[in-house]
Amino acid sequence: MAELVDKQMEETEDDPIMPDEVDPSEGSLQQNISISSLMLMDGGSAGSLEMIPSGSKSSSYRSSENCAKFPDHIKQKEDMEIQDVVRQYALCFLPAKSLCRFKTVSKEWLRWINCPFFVHTQTNHFRHISGLFCQFPGESPSFMSLNPVAYGVPNPTLCFLPEPVDARTSCNGLLGCQSRLGDNAYYICNPVTEGWRMVPKPNLYHGPETAIALAFEPDILNFEAQYELVCAVTLPDRTALQFEIYSSRTNSWRVCNAVFLELDALPLNGDGFYTRGFVYWETKSGAVLVFDLKEEEYGIVSLPPSRKPTGALTDMRGELCYLLPHKEDDAWSIEVYGNMDMSLQCIIPLHSEFLGHLVDGECRALAFVNDDTLIITLGTKVIAYHARAHRMEWVSDARTDGFVKYFPYVNSFCTCGPFHA
Incomplete structure (x- = not known):
């Protein structure tokens, strides 16, 4: 035998x-x-x-x-040799910019990084916030990397799209943008791969007050990215909101039955963000509009009475939180509010010995990312402050000509689906 x-x-x-x-x-x-x-x-x-x-x-x-x-x-x-172990088990945990450089290691690595199976695996394993996209009125989008060596995109102005756009929302590696031209068309794109999809025309009229949020949760069981663009649309004939949702699964829009009629909570203060099945928009009246994407129902959460324009609504370890800078004597701190009642949860001190001369500048909270990092502007600088290590890193120079929307971005290979004109 x-x-x-x-x-x-x-x-x-x-x-x-x-x-x-x-x-x-x-x-x-x-x-x-x-x-x-x-x-x-x-x-x-x-x-x-x-x-x-x-x-x-x-x-x-x-x-x-x-x-x-x-x-x-x-x-x-x-x-298996060490290069085989790294290729099969370690590369999927790296950001897209590093992986683009590793394509030059060998033809075998090039084929592996380009294959759809690896792209899908990297999308599900790499969720680290890599930087912030921002949009100034009348200018092209820009990107601020938390680590320029590891994180980056080839065209941060999004010039690969067929027309000039404003970047408005981001979720797990995908960007939601809108045309600056008269048709106001929506685009979903990945700035790393320069892949994009043009969203069909919605059923409702989306005026300038329409606030949007991109909802994308990578799924290990689905190779094609499935995402939704949630729009809170102000009805022109009455002071009310209706929700219209675009689904990449069907490549079509649907209008929800829920109509937001609480006039004292309107209008919305810009675009929102998605986390764990819910979309959040801050309102100018000091409240948060919460939309349950699964049940397609809405609710209201009050912001702290002490809220200021320098505060920020953010996702903190998967929970909705409000960051509020506070200065006492010569020391800055960030007050963190959370839970359904938006009560004070903790205070993160910004040690003056690490801030140096910037302690005299105005502080604005932008976001909380990667479990322990505060993104703030202090004076003329954008700073990443690591709360556990009490360590500060310079990110970029800050603009002082008005408040601009910043939203976190993940340096991922995720796909946005086939092109639709």
């Missing part, structure tokens, strides 16, 4: 149909085929040398006996 198996193995190795190298995504399938072939050669076929009754040997015994020697084209874990 052993001689027969060895002979069959030699013929398999010499077979020109079997490749010397196998794509990692196909390895498991070919391994199963090889193991099945070996099992058929032993005891399970009419032409075998030895008939083994079904009850005399267990399947685990037959597998261990016949699979002692694997085909040479299948790499066992103990035979």
Whole structure:
């Protein structure tokens, strides 16, 4: 029996149909085929040398006996070299900019990073906030990287799109933009891959007061990105809001039955953001409009009475929070409000010895990212302040000519679906 198996193995190795190298995504399938072939050669076929009754040997015994020697084209874990381990298990945790550089390591790495399976895996494993997109009135979008060596996009002005746009919302690597031209068309794009999709024309009239939010949650079971663009539309004939949602799954819009009629909470203070099934918009009246994307219902959450224009509504470790800068004597701190009653949860001190001369400038909160990092403007600087380590990093120079919307961005390879004109 052993001689027969060895002979069959030699013929398999010499077979020109079997490749010397196998794509990692196909390895498991070919391994199963090889193991099945070996099992058929032993005891399970009419032409075998030895008939083994079904009850005399267990399947685990037959597998261990016949699979002692694997085909040479299948790499066992103990035979993998360090570059194989890095390629298969580590690269998916890296940002897109670093991966674009690693494409030059070898042709094998180039094929691996470009394959759809790896793109899907990286989208699900890399969720680190890499920087902030911002939009100044009358200017092209810009990107501020938290680490220019690791994070970046080739065209932060989004000039790869067919017309000039304003960047308005971001979620897990995708951007929601709107044309500056008369049609006000919406676009969904990935600034890393420069892939984009033009959203069909909505059913309702989306005027300048319309506030939007992109909702995208990568799913390990779905290779094609499925996202929704949620729009709070002000009805022209009455002071009310209605919600219209674009779905990439159907490439169409739907109008929700819910109508927001609480006039004392209007209007909305710009675009919102999505986290864990809910969309949040801050209103100018000191409240938060909450929209449940699954149930398509809305609710109202009050902001702290001490709120200021320098505060920011943000996602903090998956929960809705409000960041409010506070200065006492010569020391700045960030008050964190949360829960449904927006009560004070904690105070994060900004140690003056790390801020230096910037302590005399005005402080504005922008966002809380990556579990422990505050993004703030202080004086003329945009700063990333690491709360646990009490460490400050300069991000960019700040603009002082008015408040501008900043939104966090993930440096991901996620796709935005096929192009639709």
